[in-house]
Amino acid sequence: MDFGPYLLLASLEGAVGAAVLALTAVGLSLVFGVMRVVNVAHGEFYMIGAVVAWFVATTVGTHPALGFVAALIVAPLVAAIIAIAADRLVLKRVNYDPEATIVATIGILYIIQQAALMGYGPEARPVEPPFNHRIALPWYDFAAGEWFYPWGLGTTSYKLFVIAVAIVLLLGFWALMTRTKVGLVMRATQLDWDMAQAFGIPVDRVYALVFGFGAALAALAAVLIVPIQQAHYLMGGDPLLLSFIVVIIGGLGSVRGTVVAAILIGMSDGIISVFFTPTLAKIIATMVVALVLVFRPQGLFGTKAA
Amino acid sequence: MGAVASLSLLQTHGLTRRYGGLTAVDNVDFALPEGQVHALIGPNGAGKSTFVGMVSGRIEASEGRVEFEGRDVTGLPTHKRIRAGMAYTFQITSIYARLSLFDNVALAMGNRNRDAATEALARVGLDDRADQIAGDLSYGHQRLLEIAMGVAQAPRLLILDEPTQGLAESEIEGFNAIINALRGQTTILLIEHNMNVVMALADAITVLDQGAVLATGAPEAIRADAAVQAAYLGSG
Amino acid sequence: MSAAQKSLALHLGLIGGLFALAFILPTYHHGNFARIMVLATYAIGYNVLFGYTGLLSLGHAMFFAAGMYGMGLAMQYGGVPALPALFLGIIAATILAAVVAVLALRTIGVAFMIVTLMFAQTGFLTILYFGEWTRGDEGFVLQQKVRQIAGLDLSDPMTRYLAAWVLFSVALLATARMMHVAFGGVLVAIRENEERTRMLGYNVFAHKFAAVVISGAIAGAAGAAYGLLFGYVGATFASVQYSIFPLLWVLLGGAGTTIGPFIGALFMFYLIDYSSGLTSAYMLIAGVALVLLTLFARAGIAGEIKRRWAPWLP
Numbered sequence A: 001m002d003f004g005p006y007l008l009l010a011s012l013e014g015a016v017g018a019a020v021l022a023l024t025a026v027g028l029s030l031v032f033g034v035m036r037v038v039n040v041a042h043g044e045f046y047m048i049g050a051v052v053a054w055f056v057a058t059t060v061g062t063h064p065a066l067g068f069v070a071a072l073i074v075a076p077l078v079a080a081i082i083a084i085a086a087d088r089l090v091l092k093r094v095n096y097d098p099e100a101t102i103v104a105t106i107g108i109l110y111i112i113q114q115a116a117l118m119g120y121g122p123e124a125r126p127v128e129p130p131f132n133h134r135i136a137l138p139w140y141d142f143a144a145g146e147w148f149y150p151w152g153l154g155t156t157s158y159k160l161f162v163i164a165v166a167i168v169l170l171l172g173f174w175a176l177m178t179r180t181k182v183g184l185v186m187r188a189t190q191l192d193w194d195m196a197q198a199f200g201i202p203v204d205r206v207y208a209l210v211f212g213f214g215a216a217l218a219a220l221a222a223v224l225i226v227p228i229q230q231a232h233y234l235m236g237g238d239p240l241l242l243s244f245i246v247v248i249i250g251g252l253g254s255v256r257g258t259v260v261a262a263i264l265i266g267m268s269d270g271i272i273s274v275f276f277t278p279t280l281a282k283i284i285a286t287m288v289v290a291l292v293l294v295f296r297p298q299g300l301f302g303t304k305a306a
Numbered sequence B: 001m002g003a004v005a006s007l008s009l010l011q012t013h014g015l016t017r018r019y020g021g022l023t024a025v026d027n028v029d030f031a032l033p034e035g036q037v038h039a040l041i042g043p044n045g046a047g048k049s050t051f052v053g054m055v056s057g058r059i060e061a062s063e064g065r066v067e068f069e070g071r072d073v074t075g076l077p078t079h080k081r082i083r084a085g086m087a088y089t090f091q092i093t094s095i096y097a098r099l100s101l102f103d104n105v106a107l108a109m110g111n112r113n114r115d116a117a118t119e120a121l122a123r124v125g126l127d128d129r130a131d132q133i134a135g136d137l138s139y140g141h142q143r144l145l146e147i148a149m150g151v152a153q154a155p156r157l158l159i160l161d162e163p164t165q166g167l168a169e170s171e172i173e174g175f176n177a178i179i180n181a182l183r184g185q186t187t188i189l190l191i192e193h194n195m196n197v198v199m200a201l202a203d204a205i206t207v208l209d210q211g212a213v214l215a216t217g218a219p220e221a222i223r224a225d226a227a228v229q230a231a232y233l234g235s236g
Numbered sequence C: 001m002s003a004a005q006k007s008l009a010l011h012l013g014l015i016g017g018l019f020a021l022a023f024i025l026p027t028y029h030h031g032n033f034a035r036i037m038v039l040a041t042y043a044i045g046y047n048v049l050f051g052y053t054g055l056l057s058l059g060h061a062m063f064f065a066a067g068m069y070g071m072g073l074a075m076q077y078g079g080v081p082a083l084p085a086l087f088l089g090i091i092a093a094t095i096l097a098a099v100v101a102v103l104a105l106r107t108i109g110v111a112f113m114i115v116t117l118m119f120a121q122t123g124f125l126t127i128l129y130f131g132e133w134t135r136g137d138e139g140f141v142l143q144q145k146v147r148q149i150a151g152l153d154l155s156d157p158m159t160r161y162l163a164a165w166v167l168f169s170v171a172l173l174a175t176a177r178m179m180h181v182a183f184g185g186v187l188v189a190i191r192e193n194e195e196r197t198r199m200l201g202y203n204v205f206a207h208k209f210a211a212v213v214i215s216g217a218i219a220g221a222a223g224a225a226y227g228l229l230f231g232y233v234g235a236t237f238a239s240v241q242y243s244i245f246p247l248l249w250v251l252l253g254g255a256g257t258t259i260g261p262f263i264g265a266l267f268m269f270y271l272i273d274y275s276s277g278l279t280s281a282y283m284l285i286a287g288v289a290l291v292l293l294t295l296f297a298r299a300g301i302a303g304e305i306k307r308r309w310a311p312w313l314p
Helices: A003-035 A042-060 A064-094 A098-120 A157-179 A181-191 A193-198 A203-225 A237-250 A255-275 A278-295 B048-056 B078-083 B101-109 B114-123 B139-152 B169-182 B195-201 B219-224 B226-233 C003-021 C027-052 C061-078 C082-104 C109-129 C157-180 C182-192 C194-198 C204-230 C240-253 C260-276 C283-296 C300-308
Strands: A134-136 A139-141 A146-148 A154-156 B008-019 B022-033 B037-041 B063-068 B086-089 B157-161 B187-191 B204-209 B212-217
Touching: A003 A042, A003 A139, A003 A154, A003 A157, A003 A181, A003 A203, A003 A237, A003 A255, A042 A064, A042 A098, A042 A203, A042 A237, A064 A098, A064 A203, A064 C283, A098 C109, A098 C240, A098 C283, A154 A157, A157 A181, A157 A203, A157 A255, A181 A193, A181 A203, A193 A203, A203 A237, A237 A255, A237 A278, A237 C109, A255 A278, A278 C082, A278 C109, B008 B048, B008 B187, B022 B048, B022 B063, B022 B187, B022 B204, B022 B212, B037 B048, B037 B195, B048 B078, B048 B086, B048 B157, B048 B187, B078 B086, B086 B139, B101 B114, B101 B139, B101 C182, B114 B139, B114 B169, B139 B157, B139 B169, B169 B187, B169 B195, B195 B219, B204 B219, B212 B219, B212 B226, B219 B226, C003 C027, C003 C157, C027 C157, C027 C182, C027 C204, C027 C240, C027 C260, C061 C082, C061 C109, C061 C204, C061 C240, C082 C109, C082 C204, C109 C240, C157 C182, C157 C204, C182 C194, C182 C204, C194 C204, C240 C260, C240 C283, C240 C300, C260 C283, C260 C300
Parallel strands: B037 B187, B037 B204, B086 B157, B157 B187
Antiparallel strands: A134 A154, A139 A146, B008 B022, B008 B063, B204 B212
16 A cells, blocks of 8 residues: 555544543543542443443343444443442542542452452453445546545444544533533532632532542443444553543643543554554553653643743 | 841842733842841732742743852752751641651751651640641641751741631640740741731831732831831721 | 561561571472462562652553563573672562653652553554564473572572562662661652652652652562573563563552552462453452452551551551
8 A cells, every 4th residue: 555545544443542532531531630640440441341341232232333332322321330339438538638539449440350250261252343344545646647446445324423423522521610500510620629619519419420420431432433443341451541641741631632632642543553563662651651740741732820 | 228238148130020011020139147036027919929930940930049057049949958957837737737746857967867746846835746647737836847847957047928817816825935936946937827927026027019028127127117007907 | 576576576577487488388389489479579679769759650560661671681592690680680670670660750649650651552562573582472481401699509499489589579678778777768758748848958850760760670589580580581571461460469458558568469369360260251350359458448458457457667
């Protein structure tokens, strides 16, 4: 394949990754923004989403689409319930102390991951997509002056569907945060904990809600991706790392910065991975994140606070 | 002032601090003669804490110079200024709450000499509590411990940022006695709101208002100054 | 007995007891204890930074691995004898720690944790990337014939035990001594109240820098010794899990106590050893322990003993 079609293919793969990453990272960013804690177990809620999707798909089992729709509802719910339980039982009791929360969520990470190993097993299992049509893509041949279909340049209807759903969900999230009372309450709590409490906002319940909501977003992302990748108990590591990268580059707690960074990182991860080895891409990414935190803690897109 | 300035322990020239568009401290020239107890007063937000922050190096100056013992220390990091002979007590009590009083004072002295630590604690009447945990002390006693730590550093200049804030009347009398006992041994720069304390202790007073020096002089002169009264004393 | 005498007696008692165990323990536990002493050394290094200085690193595996690979690569490809290779490992970890310190110490709190985590992840991935030499996940084995110092065969169980014992004893006594002198006091002061410490005239950055470097060097020594004594160098030791382990051991044993790292490493080693016989999900134990410790016993075992019964405990 020539460079042009190759780049288009890479961009499409990157866009799928970016879409899923944006959802996952927004969940992490929301939790950090409102609660001021870093949830290291975030990737495990993603894994829960994928594993639950597999369970639902195999249980429902009549038509892949039915299982998929059921998973879209059940998986985020399960993740949210587990997250809310973790918030009530652990995070609340350490008073959301930033360092203690990190240590506790590392513990929660291992508990969820190892529980999945016991309940689900060490195998990677595929989930059938609800629909999956191959779509060949045309490319313009400048020399011949005509459109043609290069061999290997194509995508699937499901991949395009993932991108579309992610966009819809992100817009919905944006509307929720800016247009509804729930969103207002969350933003108020983010701005000033004491003030929110003084105005009678049940901060405790908001925190539980936010933590559950963040986990649900990660689980949703996983339900979308699991027909393309496979469900595995260790699959939470990569999305956690990438979400971290995105949230830090985008500016801690800034949802808009997070989305922009997710698209940038997701796309470039997809594109870089096509041209370089994935390991080298990750080395560069982790290094950049560390250096951004050191030299520009407000993120690449954030503005410096006075 | 010219003759006094040559004997000054501390001088600032055009010291300025800006936060964005706001000028917290504006072009302050200040001279503190050796051995003096000098009070810095002014309404809230007048820039007093910012000013001493720049003197001690906690806050970087936007413009101007700080001279200590005739040496330009503007570029020196905090710890070097402290090593050069400054001591600073925080407006909000800052001690080692989980360590013993002895440990607190020992860290201030830079050695673990038991007698010297006891002596420093004795100055504030806490010598019988050397092995208690500092966080268990009452608020007033914690403030006294902080003063003891400042004294234990054997500084040439002791900066006290609102030391009597939150103290009871009886404790304030004790504080006055402590400062009077230090008089002549060390130079003291005192930020203070309580005018009774200021009038009882200060050899000289500088009034800051909106970041600038409004007046400097002996307590009686300051009390009589109409501008000061308008800006500050009258409102209190 | 004064507190200083008691603590000296405690340390020498522990070291003496471990020496005696070399000749008493049955084979299986003999091997375990050799491992535990090396891992406890790693934890001692971690404790210098986390327990005493109050800096929570999530990336200490990079120092452990720097020691291990510095040693292992020098032996495998440079033909360097065991003892100089051990020192090369320590030097590699020390240099890495100095570089990481300069960068990471510009941050505090959560950012410091994430920066160290990211640097360690970079290190781990770098080891995988250069798989041609490091053999990646698979790792490489150091042949028995090269694992010798002054004619002593380090693969012999008794020699290995005693070598681990020497390493642990030196680390324990050195850090106990360090915490007894003024330098250690300043580290604790920084942990307790950084701003106050700066305003007492201490160079906070220099002390933190020294703490990171000492901590990294001890972790590197443990990593180099681990590779040398057990004859294996692998990327697992650079993974996140090996950054979490020392945190877990120190939290369990008691952060900021001299014997806490050993107690934590001992307990956790046997807990995981026991549970891995029951299930492949043995890391569940680590997860549960982290959560319970955070919730109910932040001071850890030695910390609780110190609080309840023995305030003199160093």
